[in-house]
Amino acid sequence: MLDFEGRVAIVTGAGQGMGEAHAKTLAARGARVIVNDVVQANAEAVVKAITDAGGTAVVDTHDVSTGGSEIVGTALDNFGRLDIVVANAGILRVGLFGEQPLEEFWKVFDVSFKGTVEMLHAAWPHLVDSGSGRVILVSSSGLLANPGASAYGAAKAALFGLGNTLAMEGDRVGVQVTTIMPTAWTPMTENAYTDPTILSTLRDTMGPEYVSGFITWLAHQETTVHGDFFEIGGNHAGRLVLAGLPRVFSDDASAESWTEHAAALTSDSDDLEQFRITGDQFASEMIASNPAVKDALAGMNAADLGA
Numbered sequence: 001m002l003d004f005e006g007r008v009a010i011v012t013g014a015g016q017g018m019g020e021a022h023a024k025t026l027a028a029r030g031a032r033v034i035v036n037d038v039v040q041a042n043a044e045a046v047v048k049a050i051t052d053a054g055g056t057a058v059v060d061t062h063d064v065s066t067g068g069s070e071i072v073g074t075a076l077d078n079f080g081r082l083d084i085v086v087a088n089a090g091i092l093r094v095g096l097f098g099e100q101p102l103e104e105f106w107k108v109f110d111v112s113f114k115g116t117v118e119m120l121h122a123a124w125p126h127l128v129d130s131g132s133g134r135v136i137l138v139s140s141s142g143l144l145a146n147p148g149a150s151a152y153g154a155a156k157a158a159l160f161g162l163g164n165t166l167a168m169e170g171d172r173v174g175v176q177v178t179t180i181m182p183t184a185w186t187p188m189t190e191n192a193y194t195d196p197t198i199l200s201t202l203r204d205t206m207g208p209e210y211v212s213g214f215i216t217w218l219a220h221q222e223t224t225v226h227g228d229f230f231e232i233g234g235n236h237a238g239r240l241v242l243a244g245l246p247r248v249f250s251d252d253a254s255a256e257s258w259t260e261h262a263a264a265l266t267s268d269s270d271d272l273e274q275f276r277i278t279g280d281q282f283a284s285e286m287i288a289s290n291p292a293v294k295d296a297l298a299g300m301n302a303a304d305l306g307a
């Protein structure tokens, strides 16, 4: 059994849905858990369930978008250390971009992204002190494209970008950062669909506990897998990558020439080149411009090629 005895975890948005399941799963395995949620009654109910089951947890009701460092303070004040942050809190506010008030757009961004940044900034030195700090960032398939959810998609894409670089910086200081794209039956999704088969598939095969199993594995001090972007829903998970299709070359690179290449540029291909880090894409693009640069790149660490 992956045991978390002695470790302290923050789970944001842990009053219901996936966050609740993550908090309960980590606590059942011995972690002391900060159950953060703006809905106090829900956070209290989760803490009660954990303590009734013999676990250790405390309530924190700070709003992630404004109280990131205070949430970290709750962990330090109660337990004197911090090992794991599951940045799970997120909100979805639907509205077409041209119609959604900007305040609402930024509210989505502030909860999902800015709040996570501020909490992690306060948490970082303590995660380093932990010696095996773990961060799980919760992104979403919304980053791909979902009409009516531009703020949500942008904030979740921002988390993906944040996680990629924090994973590399974390490697230097012993903190493992991983970003997930989950799908689960939660209060967020149970009203999002009307089709009965979609609803029953979500409810019966994609409960939040499946995602909890995955993040619990990632959060464990002996797990070495990290830094990638994983989709997880039900009992299946997969690694997601950003990939480049074969490049299209223009003779003179004029605006007119790109008109002629439009079909090639927008067509699909199975010939994909995976870009894991900035240096991968940079090196690939350099070589496309000048194959001779390959020798110069060979001596360099891909991590040093980041823009």
Ligand SMILES: NC(=O)c1ccc[n+]([C@@H]2O[C@H](COP(=O)([O-])OP(=O)(O)OC[C@H]3O[C@@H](n4cnc5c(N)ncnc54)[C@H](O)[C@@H]3O)[C@@H](O)[C@H]2O)c1
Binding pocket: 012, 013, 014, 015, 016, 017, 018, 019, 036, 037, 038, 039, 042, 062, 063, 064, 065, 088, 089, 090, 091, 111, 138, 139, 140, 141, 181, 182, 183, 184, 185, 186, 187, 188, 189
């Ligand atoms: N459910 C899915 O299939 C799905 C898919 C992709 C991504 N996600 C992401 O997973 C995470 C959890 O999703 P869920 O479905 O369990 O959501 P949910 O809406 O059921 O639960 C989110 C919890 O976060 C809390 N919360 C909201 N704003 C907060 C704030 N400012 N500070 C602290 N807590 C706050 C809410 O009170 C709620 O308890 C979210 O980030 C969501 O975007 C969910």
